[in-house]
Amino acid sequence: MLQKPKLLTVLDVAAIASFLAATALVFFYAPLERVMGAVQKVFYFHVASGWVGMLSFLVAAIVGIIYLIRKDLKWDSVGVAAVEIGIAFTLINVVTGAIWARPIWNTWWTWDPRLTTATIMELVYLAYLMLRAGIEEPERRARFGAVYAIVGFLSVPLTFFSIRLFRTIHPVVIGSNDPGAMGAFDMTPTMTQVFLFSLLAFTIVYFDLLWHRIRLGRLAERVESLRLKVQA
Amino acid sequence: MMDQPANTISYFIAGYGFIFGVMIFYLASLIIRWRNLKQDEALLNELDQKETTGNE
Numbered sequence: 001m002l003q004k005p006k007l008l009t010v011l012d013v014a015a016i017a018s019f020l021a022a023t024a025l026v027f028f029y030a031p032l033e034r035v036m037g038a039v040q041k042v043f044y045f046h047v048a049s050g051w052v053g054m055l056s057f058l059v060a061a062i063v064g065i066i067y068l069i070r071k072d073l074k075w076d077s078v079g080v081a082a083v084e085i086g087i088a089f090t091l092i093n094v095v096t097g098a099i100w101a102r103p104i105w106n107t108w109w110t111w112d113p114r115l116t117t118a119t120i121m122e123l124v125y126l127a128y129l130m131l132r133a134g135i136e137e138p139e140r141r142a143r144f145g146a147v148y149a150i151v152g153f154l155s156v157p158l159t160f161f162s163i164r165l166f167r168t169i170h171p172v173v174i175g176s177n178d179p180g181a182m183g184a185f186d187m188t189p190t191m192t193q194v195f196l197f198s199l200l201a202f203t204i205v206y207f208d209l210l211w212h213r214i215r216l217g218r219l220a221e222r223v224e225s226l227r228l229k230v231q232a
Numbered sequence: 233m234m235d236q237p238a239n240t241i242s243y244f245i246a247g248y249g250f251i252f253g254v255m256i257f258y259l260a261s262l263i264i265r266w267r268n269l270k271q272d273e274a275l276l277n278e279l280d281q282k283e284t285t286g287n288e
Contacts, residue, residue: 032237039240042247088258092251099247103240219269226276
């Protein structure tokens with residue numbers, strides 16, 4: 001039982017290989033941006049982390065809907081796995097953004113619409129874990145978690161569109177920049193290749209981590225039911 | 233006029249240090265949690281078997 005599937009081993013190899021390749025491309029292939037210098041290279045994994053964070057919260061919302069329809073706890077363990085990984089990647093996104101901002105904006109932090117909405121999104125999902133920790137009954141916890149993941153997902157499009165809807169100094173990667181954007185740059189074809197490959201690599205890494213985290217959740221459920229059996 | 237890009241290598245190192253740090257930390261947490269649960273499972277299985285044998 002809980003034997004590692006061969007497909008997961010294949011996905012592990014693909015995730016490690018694509019992540020190492022993306023790192024090598026960023027470090028050795030992507031050109032140095034002529035104004036910002038080396039710190040611009042943070043952009044590749046900064047955006048990829050943001051993408052994976054948002055994708056993960058989308059997965060949590062979708063499995064939340066599925067749980068509410070089917071009432072099957074296996075979807076709840078997928079939801080919590082997705083949120084946990086989404087929090088880790090959003091943390092990377094927010095902190096690397098601050099590191100990039102220090103030399104480019106001359107400040108670690110400013111209450112810009114994108115930075116603010118991304119931080120709110122992170123806090124919304126941290127609260128999801130706190131909510132779950134406070135409920136013992138599995139069905140009730142799953143129901144509350146599912147509803148929360150669906151409602152909490154409102155913070156994701158708000159974060160994504162914040163740089164397109166509001167006045168902001170945050171650069172826009174796809175689409176036109178606000179005239180007040182600071183640190184915007186034109187991507188060369190080489191930069192675009194590295195950027196797209198980083199997005200792909202992080203997506204593969206994400207699904208690999210998600211699968212492992214789901215298996216961990218299933219193992220935890222099995223141990224819990226064994227514990228109840230022994231105690232009875 | 234700026235001929236050379238700004239020297240921002242230390243921020244580049246800090247950025248990638250943080251990215252790799254979080255990823256290693258998360259991977260380690262998955263491995264440790266898995267190992268602990270496996271140990272718990274083995275112990276509980278042993279207890280369960282002892283109980284079953286004791287009842288016979």
